[in-house]
Amino acid sequence: MPNLNTGILSAVPVFLPPLKIQLEIAAMLGALDDRITLLRETNATLEAIAQALFKSWFVDFDPVRAKMEGRAPEGMDEATAALFPDAFEESELGLVPRGWCPFSVYDLATYINGAAYKAFEPNLERRGLPIIKIAELKSGVTAQTAYSDVAMPEKYRIQTGDILFSWSGNPDTSIDTFVWTYDQAWLNQHIFRVLPHAAKERSFLLRTLKHLRPVFAELARNKQTTGLGHVTVADMKRLQVIKPDMTVLDHFDNVVSPIHDAIFDNEQQAQTLATLRDTLLPRLISGALRLPEAETLMKETA
Numbered sequence: 521m522p523n524l525n526t527g528i529l530s531a532v533p534v535f536l537p538p539l540k541i542q543l544e545i546a547a548m549l550g551a552l553d554d555r556i557t558l559l560r561e562t563n564a565t566l567e568a569i570a571q572a573l574f575k576s577w578f579v580d581f582d583p584v585r586a587k588m589e590g591r592a593p594e595g596m597d598e599a600t601a602a603l604f605p606d607a608f609e610e611s612e613l614g615l616v617p618r619g620w621c622p623f624s625v626y627d628l629a630t631y632i633n634g635a636a637y638k639a640f641e642p643n644l645e646r647r648g649l650p651i652i653k654i655a656e657l658k659s660g661v662t663a664q665t666a667y668s669d670v671a672m673p674e675k676y677r678i679q680t681g682d683i684l685f686s687w688s689g690n691p692d693t694s695i696d697t698f699v700w701t702y703d704q705a706w707l708n709q710h711i712f713r714v715l716p717h718a719a720k721e722r723s724f725l726l727r728t729l730k731h732l733r734p735v736f737a738e739l740a741r742n743k744q745t746t747g748l749g750h751v752t753v754a755d756m757k758r759l760q761v762i763k764p765d766m767t768v769l770d771h772f773d774n775v776v777s778p779i780h781d782a783i784f785d786n787e788q789q790a791q792t793l794a795t796l797r798d799t800l801l802p803r804l805i806s807g808a809l810r811l812p813e814a815e816t817l818m819k820e821t822a
Contacts, residue, residue, distance in 0.1 A: 634707035642666035
């Protein structure tokens with residue numbers, strides 16, 4: 521078996537800039553890392569806010585319960601509170617807000633499964649569009665990503681901002697919902713492209729899928745073989761949620777879509793900064809790029 525050891529590595533020459541330059545490079549790239557970390561932490565906070573609001577309105581039904589008890593819903597203006605019913609009614613899922621209906625998760629949107637990997641005739645020369653597998657959902661488009669210039673049906677073309685749901689893989693790390701923040705790409709199998717029936721339903725749909733992640737993971741775990749599991753269409757048809765009327769959906773979208781937009785913009789900024797960092801490092805270390813030039817690039821990116 522081929523191997524590396526300390527004897528081999530100690531014989532490999534490594535050329536480094538002077539220590540002073542190394543420290544300056546580290547400080548510059550460290551500043552980029554700090555900005556990326558801040559953007560990601562901000563997004564974690566924004567996600568928590570959006571999900572807490574979703575849970576309060578559509579899982580715990582806090583505004584409905586408050587109105588039943590004669591209280592003003594906490595943190596909600598009078599016009600918004602008026603959109604919610606003030607009573608529950610029986611349904612197949614138990615008590616639900618009056619006028620709201622059980623819906624299967626599958627009926628909330630149109631789900632398009634990706635094409636088989638071989639159908640794209642993948643190439644490593646980066647011709648055409650990148651082929652998006654679960655690895656790309658987690659790490660973005662990398663040097664290991666295959667491309668395709670084959671003419672495929674338009675339904676397999678991912679657009680920037682699309683909701684993508686990976687329904688197969690490790691239940692704990694792969695079954696999840698993503699928003700695609702890169703350019704156009706091809707949709708590989710094991711991933712659904714999720715299209716809301718109406719633009720105003722997008723926020724509710726996205727938050728529903730994210731809220732149900734533990735449920736999806738458990739469904740996949742129950743079918744797990746050799747470390748992999750999957751969520752089937754039949755699972756999604758059986759799994760039901762309570763869908764409010766359009767006035768509430770519309771208002772929820774008005775409140776939450778700006779949060780989603782901020783998350784999207786922050787993630788794109790973080791990706792741009794990470795790409796800049798990874799591009800600058802080898803050029804600075806090799807001396808192909810000097811620090812003043814790198815500082816100019818950073819300012820232009822900012």
